[in-house]
Amino acid sequence: MRHGKYPFVIGFLFAPVALYVTFVIWPYAQAFQISMTNWRGLSAPQWVGFDNYRRLLDDGAFWKAVQHHGVLLLALPLITIAIALFFAFLLNVGGKSSGGQRQGVWGAKFYRVVFFFPQVLAVAIIAVLFQMVYRPNESGLINGVLMKFGLEPILFLVKPNLALWSIIAVLVWQAVGFYVVLFSAGMASIPGEIYEAAEMDGATKVTLFFRVTLPLLWDTLQVAWVYLGIAAFDAFAIVAVLSVDGGGPDGATTVLAMEIYRNAFVYSKYGYASAMGVALFFLTLTFAALTLRLTKRESVEY
Amino acid sequence: MNPQSTLPPTPAALPPKTGDPSAPAGPGRKGPRSEVKLFAGLGHVALAVWAVIVIVPILWTFLAAFKNTSEIFSSPWTLPAELRWENFGRAWTKAHVGRYFLNSVIVVSCSTFLTMLLGSMAAYVLARYKFWGNRAVYFLFVSGLAFPVFLALVPLFFVVKNLGLLDTHTGVVLVYTAYSLPFTVFFLAAFFKTLPSSVAEAGMIDGCGHSRLFFQVMMPMAKPGLISVAIFNIIGQWAQYQLPLVLLSNAKDKWVLTQGIADISVNAGYEADWSGLFAALTIAILPMILVYAVFQRQIQAGLTSGAVK
Numbered sequence: 001m002r003h004g005k006y007p008f009v010i011g012f013l014f015a016p017v018a019l020y021v022t023f024v025i026w027p028y029a030q031a032f033q034i035s036m037t038n039w040r041g042l043s044a045p046q047w048v049g050f051d052n053y054r055r056l057l058d059d060g061a062f063w064k065a066v067q068h069h070g071v072l073l074l075a076l077p078l079i080t081i082a083i084a085l086f087f088a089f090l091l092n093v094g095g096k097s098s099g100g101q102r103q104g105v106w107g108a109k110f111y112r113v114v115f116f117f118p119q120v121l122a123v124a125i126i127a128v129l130f131q132m133v134y135r136p137n138e139s140g141l142i143n144g145v146l147m148k149f150g151l152e153p154i155l156f157l158v159k160p161n162l163a164l165w166s167i168i169a170v171l172v173w174q175a176v177g178f179y180v181v182l183f184s185a186g187m188a189s190i191p192g193e194i195y196e197a198a199e200m201d202g203a204t205k206v207t208l209f210f211r212v213t214l215p216l217l218w219d220t221l222q223v224a225w226v227y228l229g230i231a232a233f234d235a236f237a238i239v240a241v242l243s244v245d246g247g248g249p250d251g252a253t254t255v256l257a258m259e260i261y262r263n264a265f266v267y268s269k270y271g272y273a274s275a276m277g278v279a280l281f282f283l284t285l286t287f288a289a290l291t292l293r294l295t296k297r298e299s300v301e302y
Numbered sequence: 303m304n305p306q307s308t309l310p311p312t313p314a315a316l317p318p319k320t321g322d323p324s325a326p327a328g329p330g331r332k333g334p335r336s337e338v339k340l341f342a343g344l345g346h347v348a349l350a351v352w353a354v355i356v357i358v359p360i361l362w363t364f365l366a367a368f369k370n371t372s373e374i375f376s377s378p379w380t381l382p383a384e385l386r387w388e389n390f391g392r393a394w395t396k397a398h399v400g401r402y403f404l405n406s407v408i409v410v411s412c413s414t415f416l417t418m419l420l421g422s423m424a425a426y427v428l429a430r431y432k433f434w435g436n437r438a439v440y441f442l443f444v445s446g447l448a449f450p451v452f453l454a455l456v457p458l459f460f461v462v463k464n465l466g467l468l469d470t471h472t473g474v475v476l477v478y479t480a481y482s483l484p485f486t487v488f489f490l491a492a493f494f495k496t497l498p499s500s501v502a503e504a505g506m507i508d509g510c511g512h513s514r515l516f517f518q519v520m521m522p523m524a525k526p527g528l529i530s531v532a533i534f535n536i537i538g539q540w541a542q543y544q545l546p547l548v549l550l551s552n553a554k555d556k557w558v559l560t561q562g563i564a565d566i567s568v569n570a571g572y573e574a575d576w577s578g579l580f581a582a583l584t585i586a587i588l589p590m591i592l593v594y595a596v597f598q599r600q601i602q603a604g605l606t607s608g609a610v611k
Contacts, residue, residue, distance in 0.1 A: 008512040009427050016424040016483060017439060023461065023480035024446050030457035087352065090345040107349070113598050114353050120594045120601060122541035124560035125586050128567040132366070132580070133359050139375045139576065141362050148379075173355065182606045233450060237543040241564045257452045257544070264456045265548060277453035284450050 035274035045271065052275035062276065065247075065256045068164060069233060069283065072171075072255075077228035080172050081221065084179035087115065089209055091180065092187040093195060112184065115177035123174065127241035130170045131157075134242075157244050160252035167238055167253055171231070179224050186220035187213060226291055233284050236261065256280045360587060366580040374576050389581035393566075399582045401555065402562030403589075409471055409546075409558055410539045413478035417535050418528060420479065421486030422494075426516055428487065429494035430502070440491065446484030451544065459548055469553035474546060478539050486531050493527035494520065533597075533604030559586055 035052055039045030056062050091108040118126065133141040134156040143153035156166040190213065198212055214221075236257035240246050246262065247254030256276060264273035366374050367389055368382035394400045428440045458477065459468075467473030497520065505515045521528070543560045550556050557565070563586050570579035594601060 004512065005431065006433065009431050009433050011513075012423040012427045012516075013439065016420040016487075017442075019420065019476060019480045020443065020446070020483050023458065023477050024449075024454065024483075025442065027454035027457035027461055028449055030461075031453050034456060083352075087349060090349060106346070111349050111353060112602070114356055116598070116602055117591065117594060118356060119605065120537055120590050121587060122543065122560045124541070124543040124564050125583065128563050128579075129359055129363060129583060129587075131567055132363065132583075137375070141359060144379065176352070177356070178605065181602050185606055234452075236452070237541075237560070240543070240547075241567070257450075260452045260455060261544075261548075264459075265551075270456045274453075274456050277450075277455065280450050281453045285448070288448060 031274045031277050034271055035278045037271045039271045041268045041270055048271070052272050053279075055272065056275055056279060061251055061254060061259055062256075062279075064251045065254045065259050066283070068253065068255055071164060072168065072232035072235060073229060073287070075165075075168050076171055076175075076232045077225050079168070080175045080179055080228055081224055083172065084176050084183055084224075085214075085217075085221075087111070087176070088180045088183035088187060089213060092184050093205075093208065093213065112177075112181060115180050117177060118174040119178045121174070123237040124241050126170060126174055127238045130166075130173075130242055134166060157242065158249060160249050163243060163249060163253045167235070167242060170238060170242065171235070175228065175231070182224060183217065183220060186217045190216045222291075226288075229287055229291065230284075233280065233287070256283075360591075363580055363583050363587065367577065367584040369577055369580075371574060371576050374580070386577065389577045390585065392575070392578045393581040393585060397566050397569075397578060397582055398554075398557075398562060399559075399566070399585045402557050402559045403585065405471070405556060405562075406540060406559040409474050409478070410536060412471070413475040413482070413539055414532060414535050416475060416479045417482040417486055417539075418532055421483055421531070422490050422521065422524070422528065423516070424483070425487045425490035426494050426520060429491040430499075430520075440487075443484050443487040446481070447488060451481065455544075455548060462549055469550055469556060471556055474549050474556075474558075477545055477549060478542065481545075482535050482539065486535065489531050489534075490524070490527055493524055497523050529600065530604040530607050533601055537601075537605065 034045065036047060036049055037045035038048045038051070091111060121129075132139075134143075135141075136143060136153050136155050136158060138144045138147045138153075140153070142156075147153055155162065157163050194212055194216075195208060198208055203211065234257065235255045239253055239255050239258050240261070243253040247258045256279070260273045260276045260280070263269045263276065362379075365382060368385050368387075370386060373380075373382060424439075424443065428436060428443075462468050462473045462477065465473070467476065501519060501523070502515060505519050510519070541560065542558070543564070546558045546561045550558070550561065563582055566579055566582050570576055
């Protein structure tokens with residue numbers, strides 16, 4: 001029917017597919033292969049089968065990194081979603097209602113703009129910024145104030161049991177604004193009549209939130225959970241820049257991406273680093289599968 | 303932003319509407335009303351506190367950029383005694399923030415352009431043409447959404463190296479583009495599908511070729527979707543840290559902003575040039591604030607529509 005369709009299709013697809021296969025698909029495929037070798041970059045790689053994976057099982061740094069992903073995976077979405085939901089509710093339906101139109105509290109527009117702002121800053125830049133904020137002496141934003149009041153400085157990034165939480169706090173700081181806007185978009189599509197009818201029946205704001213907003217926002221919450229879960233697996237820039245010597249002190253904040261980077265580009269253990277990459281791949285896959293199974297909705301596809 | 307009240311009002315909702323347009327919720331009982339006040343009051347406090355938490359570190363950075371080192375240590379919270387613009391000069395020339403900034407602009411504008419061009423071409427063909435292997439190619443692209451970049455990091459390094467593109471902007475641009483394609487294709491394919499085919503057919507009848515149809519009819523019609531994805535890609539590529547760290551490690555004059563600032567922060571410790579670091583941070587942050595202030599509506603809409611899809 002349409003003449004010249006195939007030349008056109010091939011012409012349009014050639015460059016994108018070639019680029020994508022060269023830089024994405026081909027490296028991924030190779031990664032699985034390299035993970036089965038003892039390649040260190042100089043001599044030819046030797047096939048060692050599952051040796052790298054066996055070594056992973058005894059690697060303390062690897063397990064620490066996995067454990068930190070577990071903490072991140074729980075804490076980051078829970079804290080971010082809780083704060084963002086609360087703010088989004090205030091900004092959209094927290095105020096008065098007039099003529100069936102739900103309104104946010106006074107200044108809602110201003111808050112939405114300000115909260116979202118950290119989202120447009122690069123994580124690496126934010127990490128440097130918070131290095132300054134967290135500095136352990138009087139030049140730090142927080143400790144400068146504490147010490148003015150004669151208090152002991154808090155060693156945010158130096159104390160092992162505090163360091164990871166200091167990093168999570170920065171991630172939350174950055175993420176909240178985005179999810180406020182995301183949830184606001186979801187809430188805006190909930191018809192005002194539902195709220196009005198509920199209020200007629202004497203529902204309080206708290207009831208409105210739990211009985212009306214939350215159930216009708218469930219799809220958006222799932223999306224938020226998936227996005228924050230992916231972010232929890234991908235915390236390289238912040239850990240590399242913000243933490244004490246990349247994942248420290250003493251591995252207290254390390255993540256898999258950090259260990260992969262260190263093993264590959266510092267120690268040149270390419271085979272071992274690739275095995276970690278494959279492990280990360282299966283962890284991500286498990287997370288995705290679990291999320292889809294638990295939520296049981298295929299809203300991800302178009 | 304506005305809540306849409308497209309539904310016809312239910313009979314139950316009508317009476318109070320006509321009664322009082324501005325009265326607080328609830329049919330005049332005391333309980334809900336005082337509860338509303340308390341809730342709104344607490345809410346205002348929480349919102350204001352969070353706004354302070356977001357703004358203060360950034361504002362504090364801007365102030366410290368004008369201080370000298372002794373001021374930074376002795377009075378972290380006061381205004382600088384004088385405006386020391388030389389801090390910015392030092393950051394710009396000695397610490398090369400100017401070059402890093404320019405490099406970021408070059409890399410991101412090239413790779414966003416290339417991503418949008420190639421991504422929309424592939425998405426368009428995959429969305430609107432039936433051919434053998436269509437689904438396979440589509441899923442090849444979309445599967446890229448699920449993979450963590452770190453898995454491919456080592457082989458990617460060697461692919462780029464073997465092509466002779468290590469430590470070049472060309473290499474970074476091509477890699478950024480390749481890794482931006484999955485989302486771009488995924489989002490735009492859905493978008494092209496929604497465009498009416500009657501316009502395309504009319505164009506065909508008027509003797510429009512496939513390529514012209516795409517560039518002169520479909521691209522303009524897809525503008526809202528293209529803008530959303532472009533914003534998403536610009537912000538994502540501007541924030542990249544991992545890829546340039548690996549691909550540009552030995553060419554300091556090619557470094558991008560994120561990489562450069564992270565490096566300056568390490569060196570600032572040795573050289574005790576804290577005010578220079580604050581100035582460098584300010585130079586990195588301020589343009590983003592200005593761009594965001596101008597385009598905040600589009601940026602918010604663009605990023606969240608990308609997320610919901």
